[in-house]
Amino acid sequence: MRNGEFEDPRLVEVYDAEFVWGWEDDLFMSVLAERSARRVVDLGCGTGRLAIAMAQAGHEVTGVEPAAASLEAARRKAGAERVKWVQGGADRLPARAFDAALMTSHVAQFIVDDGEWRGALRALRRSLGQGGRLIFDSRDPDYERWTTWNPVDSRRTVVLPGGEAVDVWAEVTDETDRVVTFTGHYLFGDGEERTSESTMRFRSEREIRSSLEAAGFDVDRIYGGWSREPVGLSEDGELIVVAVVRPVSR
Template sequence: MRNGEFEDPRLVEVYDAENVWGWDDDLFMALLAEHTAPRVLDFGCGTGRVAIAMAAAGHEVTGVEPARASLDAARRKPGAERVRWIEGSAEVLPPRAFDAALLTGHVAQFIVGDEQWLATLRALRRSLVAGGRLIFDSRDPDDRRWELWNPVDSRRSVVLPGGDTVDTWTEVNDVRDGSVTFTRHYIFTEGDELTSSATLRFRSESELRTTVEAAGFDVDTVYGGWAREPVGAGEDGELIVTAVARPQGR
């Protein structure tokens, strides 16, 4: 299955158990708090961890997600009633409706094609007021993180809320033109095996700056890690971008 962690209810549960609150979430919340942003878009909100936290912090939050199984999981969580949930992608974004837009959990990398990426950025710009902020993360291709996506280095056990354990590992199938295609394996306690495949796009800092600016933003900062390290410093291997929406016509 493609992107099974978001589409298959059993794998969505594994995803939620594995991806708990972390340093990345702390930084996103801190970056959001640096400027007034009453209305926030969580684009590609997944199972809603960050969207619910932003709503609890007092923001009016809209979570947009194309995968129904992920949205179903988000809607069941405590605090979910504070968030407006919308199934869809860039096509459902209303104009000038938000003061900030966040893409967390490397959502940007799932938008693989260059035209789709630029179109998504332009849709996000239209959804923001002038001066609104765009905040997202993407893995730095210079870090070559996919080299650790092999059955040895990536193998781990995930404990589900009910106590069952899922053994999982990742293997890379193809690396070309800045994209990495991989398959993740899941072995459940009862012996069932599920697999999920995906392709991620690894864009350089230069590519991100160029495309974000072409879509109508001014890039403010690019960090290389969750402690706001410079790009290329530290061990996180991230590109964390903040940008400001230019007035239309500029």
């Protein structure tokens, strides 16, 4: 299944059990709190972990997610009633409706095609009011993280809430010009194995900066790690971007 960790209810449960609150969520919350942002959209909100936390912190949050199974998991969580949930993508964003937009958990990398990426950035730009901020993360291609996505280095065990242990690993099937296709394997305790195929684009800092500027954003800063390290100076190997809507020239 394509992107099964978001589309297959059984794999969504594994994803939700593995990816709990972490330092990346702390950073996103702290960056969001640096400036007033009453209205927030979480594009590609997944199972809603961060969207619900932002709503509990007092923001008016809209969670937008194309995968129905992920959205259903989000709606079942405690505090979900505080969030407005929308199934779809960037094209569902209303104009000038938000003060901040977030794309976390490397959602930006799942937008592989350059034309779709430009379209998503333009849609996000339109959805933000004057001075609105776009905050997102993308893995730094210089670290070549995909080289560890193999059955040995990526293997781990995820324990579900009911106690079932699931063996999980990844395997790259193609890498061309930093576009990486890989298969996720999930071996359940009952012996069933399910797979999920995904493709991600690893954009450089220069590519990210130029695409944001072309879409009408000014790049405020880019961190290289979850403790706000400069790019290239963290083991995290991230590009954590904070961009601001460019003022309209008069």
